[in-house]
Amino acid sequence: MHDSYISPRGVFLPLQIESRLCFHGNSINMEFMGSSYDGDYKNGRMEGMGDYTIPTHTRYVGEMKDGMFHGKGVLHFPNGSKYEGTWEKGISKQGKYTFSDGLEYKETDWDYCDGKDRRFYSERCNGLKPAGESQLTDRDPPRLIPDGCYDSGDGFYDPNTRVIKDYDGNFLRNADEEEHEWIVRTCRKSWDEFIGHYPRSSTLEK
Numbered sequence: 001m002h003d004s005y006i007s008p009r010g011v012f013l014p015l016q017i018e019s020r021l022c023f024h025g026n027s028i029n030m031e032f033m034g035s036s037y038d039g040d041y042k043n044g045r046m047e048g049m050g051d052y053t054i055p056t057h058t059r060y061v062g063e064m065k066d067g068m069f070h071g072k073g074v075l076h077f078p079n080g081s082k083y084e085g086t087w088e089k090g091i092s093k094q095g096k097y098t099f100s101d102g103l104e105y106k107e108t109d110w111d112y113c114d115g116k117d118r119r120f121y122s123e124r125c126n127g128l129k130p131a132g133e134s135q136l137t138d139r140d141p142p143r144l145i146p147d148g149c150y151d152s153g154d155g156f157y158d159p160n161t162r163v164i165k166d167y168d169g170n171f172l173r174n175a176d177e178e179e180h181e182w183i184v185r186t187c188r189k190s191w192d193e194f195i196g197h198y199p200r201s202s203t204l205e206k
Contacts, residue, residue: 039064055152056172060086078154078166101125101138136188143167145190150183157183 030167039050039119045067046052054058062073064202068090077100085095097105103121119128128133135140143151150157155166162180164172175183 002080057166065089142188145188147190150189152187154184157187159184 008044021042034055035053037046037050039046039051039052040048041050043048046062046064049062049064050060050064051062057078059076060069060073061076062069063071064073065071066089069087069092070089072086075085077083080100080112083092083095085092087093087189099105099121100189101121120135122138122140123129123135145151146156146158147158148158150159155164155172157164159180162175164175166172
């Protein structure tokens with residue numbers, strides 16, 4: 001049986017995992033992985049039209065073949081965004097990604113959040129805040145992060161336990177070293193840090 005994992009960086013990682021299956025009509029409960037499937041199957045494998053949900057609450061609705069995404073389907077992510085694509089043996093061949101706020105990603109003519117314009121999409125739609133007020137996320141007001149934790153994009157990450165829980169407090173996964181480093185380096189945290197200020201003359205002298 002094929003399972004999959006969607007990282008907070010938006011990377012689709014297909015996994016080959018054997019699981020214990022429980023069949024209930026057209027529904028399959030994958031006890032080992034915590035995934036579920038409701039749809040057509042053939043010879044014990046997902047095939048035809050199906051609705052497949054993995055433990056991170058990412059959901060695929062579309063065509064399956066031999067236990068893999070194959071044909072047209074849509075990935076629905078927990079944050080409300082989605083990826084509509086055409087798949088071949090589990091690999092996306094073409095498609096489009098739409099953010100939860102309706103912004104559609106385009107490889108060409110993409111002018112959102114580039115070096116010249118770093119506004120969030122909500123700022124482009126609703127305007128900038130008055131001087132002295134900074135918007136740190138596209139969501140305004142932003143989620144309140146628990147003390148000592150990071151917002152990993154699909155939940156909160158505690159660097160001490162290396163556990164990621166969803167925004168409702170349910171366990172999602174343990175972060176490996178690569179994901180830990182990425183979250184600590186990239187994601188918003190619950191505390192502020194003073195980074196200092198160097199006068200222009202001091203910077204030039206260095």
